[in-house]
Each structure stands twice: as C-alpha cells, then as structure tokens.
Amino acid sequence: MRTKDENKEIIIREKAIEMIVNEGFDGLSMHKLAKAANISASTIYIYYKNREDLLNKLYAFATDSFMEATLAGFDPESDFETGLWKQWTNRLDHILKYPLLYRFLEQFKNSPLITKQTSLQEDIFRKAMQRFVEHAVCKKEIVELPPEVFWALAYGPFYTLVKFHLDNAAMSGRPFNFNKDMLRLAFRHTMRGIARREA
CATH class of the missing domain: 1.10.357 (Tetracycline Repressor; domain 2)
Structure with a gap:
C-alpha cells in the first residue's frame, strides 16, 4: 500500500479547488487534476475514492x-x-x-x-x-x-x-x-x- 505524502495532498487539494472554482465540478477529471498537480492519476486515488469523495473532503x-x-x-x-x-x-x-x-x-x-x-x-x-x-x-x-x-x-x-x-x-x-x-x-x-x- 502506498503511503500518503502530506505535501502531495496539499498540492492536489489546492489544484482541485482552483480548477473547480474556474471550471466547475463538471469540468474536473482526475486526469486533468493529475496533470495540473504534476502527479499520476493513480496517486490521487490514494487520498480520494472518486470525484464525489474529493469534492466532499x-x-x-x-x-x-x-x-x-x-x-x-x-x-x-x-x-x-x-x-x-x-x-x-x-x-x-x-x-x-x-x-x-x-x-x-x-x-x-x-x-x-x-x-x-x-x-x-x-x-x-x-x-x-x-x-x-x-x-x-x-x-x-x-x-x-x-x-x-x-x-x-x-x-x-x-x-x-x-x-x-x-x-x-x-x-x-x-x-x-x-x-x-x-x-x-x-x-x-x-x-x-x-x-x-x-x-
């Protein structure tokens, strides 16, 4: 099991909020978020189950x-x-x-x-x-x-x-x-x- 990195979680969170505010939740995908955060899409799933879990957290x-x-x-x-x-x-x-x-x-x-x-x-x-x-x-x-x-x-x-x-x-x-x-x-x-x- 991959361990969580607090710095990566902060980056994911900041980029996700920026994208959601600017483009709306419908415009957000895990792939786009991963690209914006300069990480792999699979890394996001260490912290969030899916898009709905991401938004709620x-x-x-x-x-x-x-x-x-x-x-x-x-x-x-x-x-x-x-x-x-x-x-x-x-x-x-x-x-x-x-x-x-x-x-x-x-x-x-x-x-x-x-x-x-x-x-x-x-x-x-x-x-x-x-x-x-x-x-x-x-x-x-x-x-x-x-x-x-x-x-x-x-x-x-x-x-x-x-x-x-x-x-x-x-x-x-x-x-x-x-x-x-x-x-x-x-x-x-x-x-x-x-x-x-x-x-």
Whole structure:
C-alpha cells in the first residue's frame, strides 16, 4: 500500500479547488487534476475514492478552515459590538488570504453533490455563535430577532462588500476599491440596525 505524502495532498487539494472554482465540478477529471498537480492519476486515488469523495473532503476542509479562522481570538461572551467586529475582521482576513477557498464554498455550499456531515469544528462554531447571540440578547445589547433576520442584518452588509471586492465591481459596474474605512462605515450602520436602544 502506498503511503500518503502530506505535501502531495496539499498540492492536489489546492489544484482541485482552483480548477473547480474556474471550471466547475463538471469540468474536473482526475486526469486533468493529475496533470495540473504534476502527479499520476493513480496517486490521487490514494487520498480520494472518486470525484464525489474529493469534492466532499475538499468542502469539509474548506468549511473547517473557515470556521477555525472565524473563531481565532473570538470570545462569545464579549460585548456584542466587539465580538461582531472580531467576526467581521476574522472572516475578512481569511477570505482575503484564501479567496479561492471562499469562492469554492460559495459555489458548492448548496450543491446536491455535497453530503454534509457535522464536524467537531462545526459543532464548536455553532455553539460559539449561538452563545454569542444569546449573551448579547440576555445583556440587552441587541434586540431579539428571528435567526434569519439577525443574519441578514449582522452579516449581509459584510458579505455584500466582500462580493464587490472579489468581483472588483460595484453595482454600477465600475471598479470597486475596498478599504477598512468602508468596512467600518458599513459596520457602524449595521450596529444601528440591531443594537437595542433605551426607551
């Protein structure tokens, strides 16, 4: 039995994500991937059973990587404004560092090819996010909202700016110049929408 080489696995993973983002999963074959990674096609099967297994393992890796980065230095019991800003900046840092990984997640998160299985990292992430919101509501820092409305208000502006940045195009089609000042502006208005105001 051939042993696994971590460096080869990383190369396969990186090339596969690049090809899937640029060409779609239908355009990916083990032969094309092997050629792009400069290895034999049989080597890929040491790490992945088939294309579906490849996609699911890539998705699990990308998801765990993103959630782990999101929780770095994050305290679910911090005050809401501090915690949400940490969430925005953690997410942004990871997206800017690994834009292909983010595009891959966005492209395939609702794909029928994905067999979602909850990982330990996802469980940790969900509990941290739930605790963060519950703590803020309990401390009367934010209004209590349905989860979908909360998500739309708390993260919608962030992900819209991220999309403009990655597409390098604003709504008008003009080039989009993203900066932290713009992020701060969006954040301030986001906080106004969900922060509890004293009667």
